[in-house]
Amino acid sequence: MQLISNFEELSTLDKEIESLIDIQNLEEEILTREEYRDKFIIWKIQAERYVGSVSNIAIQNSVENQPQNITLPLNSTVSSVLTNQPRLPKLTLESFSGKDISSLPSFRARFKSAVHENSSLNDVDKFSYLKSVVTSDADLAIRGLTLTSENYAKAIKILEDRRT
16 A cells, blocks of 8 residues: 555656656656656556465465365456556667668668567557657658558658658
């Protein structure tokens, strides 16, 4: 319970910090906050699994002459936290400006390997990654496209067509 109250207090303080911090440092502050939130979720899950396994052992020890195992489900609060706050994994990809077209093949190969062929990502997530790594001319070429799965394919085509 102390872990939860500390997390709630941290969330309140984070909101206060966000209102005071200048816009240039806001992204870094948000990333740091997200890292702490992720750690909290992991710690909470581990604690609840530990408590569940201890409870499971106690239940098994109290039941005599019954060889069946009793499995306790994961707390629904943890499940809802994990499903209600999806977050893309942090990837470090080299940016692509579009100014030096000769860098497109190496950028394309890295992006294709890390994102485009990643079957665990949907096209909207892939497009989000793409938008985060293109700059300058390449960014201008796809800036008007909203984050949809259809527009991901369009953005890839636009960037590919620019090299010819």
